[in-house]
Amino acid sequence: MITEIQTYFRELAASGINLTIFYDAFDFDRFVTGFGNTLLLILISAACSIAIGAAGAAVLTLGKGPAPACIRGYVALFRNTPLIVQMYFFYFAVGSIMPVGRNELGLPQPLIGSFSWAVISLSLYAGAFNVETFRAGIGAVHGSYEEAALALGYNRRQAFFSVTVPLALRFSFASLANNLVDLTKATTVAYAVGVAELLYVSNQIWSDSLNTIEMMNVMLVIYLTLTAAVVFIINRVEAAMRLPGFGLGDGQ
Amino acid sequence: MTSINLFSQILEWMPFVLQGFALNILMSLLAIAVGTLMGTFLGLGQLSTLKPLGIPSKLATQLFRNAPWLVLLFYCIFLMPYQVNIGGVVIQLPSWLRATIGFSFPVAANFSEIVRGSVNSIPRGQWEAAEALGYSRRATLFRIILPQCITRMIPPWMNLYALLLTATPLSMIVGVEEALGRTQAAVQAQGDSRVLIPMYLALLAMFFFYTWPINRLSLVVERRFRTK
Numbered sequence: 001m002i003t004e005i006q007t008y009f010r011e012l013a014a015s016g017i018n019l020t021i022f023y024d025a026f027d028f029d030r031f032v033t034g035f036g037n038t039l040l041l042i043l044i045s046a047a048c049s050i051a052i053g054a055a056g057a058a059v060l061t062l063g064k065g066p067a068p069a070c071i072r073g074y075v076a077l078f079r080n081t082p083l084i085v086q087m088y089f090f091y092f093a094v095g096s097i098m099p100v101g102r103n104e105l106g107l108p109q110p111l112i113g114s115f116s117w118a119v120i121s122l123s124l125y126a127g128a129f130n131v132e133t134f135r136a137g138i139g140a141v142h143g144s145y146e147e148a149a150l151a152l153g154y155n156r157r158q159a160f161f162s163v164t165v166p167l168a169l170r171f172s173f174a175s176l177a178n179n180l181v182d183l184t185k186a187t188t189v190a191y192a193v194g195v196a197e198l199l200y201v202s203n204q205i206w207s208d209s210l211n212t213i214e215m216m217n218v219m220l221v222i223y224l225t226l227t228a229a230v231v232f233i234i235n236r237v238e239a240a241m242r243l244p245g246f247g248l249g250d251g252q
Numbered sequence: 253m254t255s256i257n258l259f260s261q262i263l264e265w266m267p268f269v270l271q272g273f274a275l276n277i278l279m280s281l282l283a284i285a286v287g288t289l290m291g292t293f294l295g296l297g298q299l300s301t302l303k304p305l306g307i308p309s310k311l312a313t314q315l316f317r318n319a320p321w322l323v324l325l326f327y328c329i330f331l332m333p334y335q336v337n338i339g340g341v342v343i344q345l346p347s348w349l350r351a352t353i354g355f356s357f358p359v360a361a362n363f364s365e366i367v368r369g370s371v372n373s374i375p376r377g378q379w380e381a382a383e384a385l386g387y388s389r390r391a392t393l394f395r396i397i398l399p400q401c402i403t404r405m406i407p408p409w410m411n412l413y414a415l416l417l418t419a420t421p422l423s424m425i426v427g428v429e430e431a432l433g434r435t436q437a438a439v440q441a442q443g444d445s446r447v448l449i450p451m452y453l454a455l456l457a458m459f460f461f462y463t464w465p466i467n468r469l470s471l472v473v474e475r476r477f478r479t480k
Contacts, residue, residue, distance in 0.1 A: 080463040081456045082418040084425075085432055089452040092439075096448050185320040192425055199322060212330055220319055220327075227318040 018211040019218065027205050034201030035222070041118060041187040041197060042226070046180055048123035053130020060135050062160060071131060078128035084189050087121040091193040118190035126183040133179055137172030138164060170241060177234035181227045188223075198222060262450050265438040269451075272434035273458050279352045279430070280417040286352075287359025287416070288409070294360055295367025299393070309364070316361035321419050328354030329426040348430070351423035359416055366408045370401040403477040410470035414463045421459075431455055 009022035020027040056071045063071075078086065091114060103109040112120075141164050149159035191199045198219060206215040297309030316324065328350050335344045374397050382392040421432040429437075435455045439448055 076464060077456075077460065080414070080418070080467060081459045082421045082432075084421050085452065085455055085459060088432065088436075089449075089456060092436075093448040093452040096445050181318065185318070188320040188322040189422070191322065192422075199320075199326075203326075216323070216327060216330070220323055223320055223323060224315070224318050 017214055018209065019214050020205060020209040020211060021215075021218070024209075027209065030201045030205060034196055034198045037115070037196055038187055038198040038226075041115075041122065041190060041195070042184050042230075044119050045122035045126060045183055045187070048119065049126035049130050049179075049183060050176075052123060052127030053134050056127065056131035057134035057138060058160075058165075060131070061138055061164075062157065075128045075131050078125055079132075083121065083125045083186055084192055086125060087118065087189060087193055090121045091117040114190075114193045114195050118187075118193055118195045122183065122186060122190070125186065126179055129179045129182070130176065133172050133175040134168065136175065137168035137170075140171040141167045170238070170243065173234055173238040177231050180230050180234065184226050184230050185223065258444075258446060258450075261442065261444075262447055262454065265442070265451070266454065268438055269431055269434050269455065270458070272429060272431035273462075275348060275428070275430045276417065276420040277462070279348060279355065279420050279423065279428075280413065282352045283355040283359055283420075284413050284416055286356040288363050290356065290360035291363025292367060294364035295371075298364060298368045299371055301389070313361045313364040313368075316357045317365065319358070321355070321358050322422055322425065324357050325351060325354040325422055325426060328357075347426060348423065348428045351420075351426060351428050355416060355419060355423075358419075359412060362412050362415075363409065366405050366412065367401070369408075370404040371397055373404060374400055406477070407470040407474035410466055410473065414466045414470075417463055417466075418459060431458065 006023040009019050012019065013023070021031040022028070056075070059071050060068050095110060095112065095117060099111055100108045101111050145163050145167060146156075146159050149163040150156070154162065187197060188199045190197050191203070194200070202215045202219045206212040209215075294309050294313055297305050298313060300306045300309070329347060332345060332350045332353070335342050337343075371393075378396060379392060382396050387396065421430060423430055424433040424436075427433075432455065435451055439451050
């Protein structure tokens, strides 16, 4: 089976479409590693950014004193500056004052590598957008729900977490899907700090095999599939959590 | 070296970085102009009832909207010729100009969605009322619906411009000498690791003080035009 696929793509290469990743074991390995790193970047950063967004929105709604102002500053700062500059700032500037460990050969090796910095800056960037999304979701829940909960003897915190948040989450899905699609697209920026993700390995492969156009098309198809998958997953979660008689589509 | 010396040293490099930032602004202005023009046609195409016009417009919009900016940038940098020959006139395409064209594709796709979204946000009743008054579909769209859409499209268009400006430093990866590339060059030229943090903070501040007012203004405009 595998040899048949390899033979097919070798013949295809002879006719002009050179997809080395399907018959060259070395290129295939590199490509799979890159794809795996892209998936890891998406999954870890998405989880962290949702956590940051939820915590930020909760502080904005419940917090008192300087905490909400800090969150607003963080959101404004990260939304209005380029992701790539943030990543450079973290990787080169902040990274330069971080402690340096030693690897098994005794050579200096930073404790936080390029992959970790990429995850940190992607999470903070997407997290800033998620704070806005969740805050808007909380704002979309009608005040009468909280009042009803307070009348039933809930305190403000309980009413927020048991009544407002579950409803707000359902208002946030459309915008959250948008943010996660943007995050998926933004993982390509990790290329700039040398994370071996999909764009990086594709660039290596086309530099070695001189099949730029083919690799770019493969990469484009993969990113379109990934963004479609993100939208599909969010829609499935949204459908699973749908409450009959509540939501935008039900004439609330 | 004291901190005052360090400060004056950084200040010395600022004009160099600011010149790069001017290129960022130039690229963003050109790309928003071209992208808005292309996006208007794509958006109107999406609204067309003619299938040969509607389906390609929808496909192009989805393709350029969901592809990463950096991937589209690579396409334009690697696959576009270095110079074009139009009727004997040779026009050089430097990398910053090719990058600008690369940015205008996602801008066009996003603007196409803004056009479609704002047209769909006008209540259906207006279409029906116009039909009852004997307006054709074309006349309804151009004389009744679109004039109302302009004000609704301005705030998301401003946000799109802010997004575009924050995407322009990506062109550094393909070798355009804009603000980020120049900051990196300046840091290397100074050869002092203490300037790293202030230099990059200065760069972040440049982008922030240009983009933040635009996003604030778009909120103000949105409130101003909101119809109840």
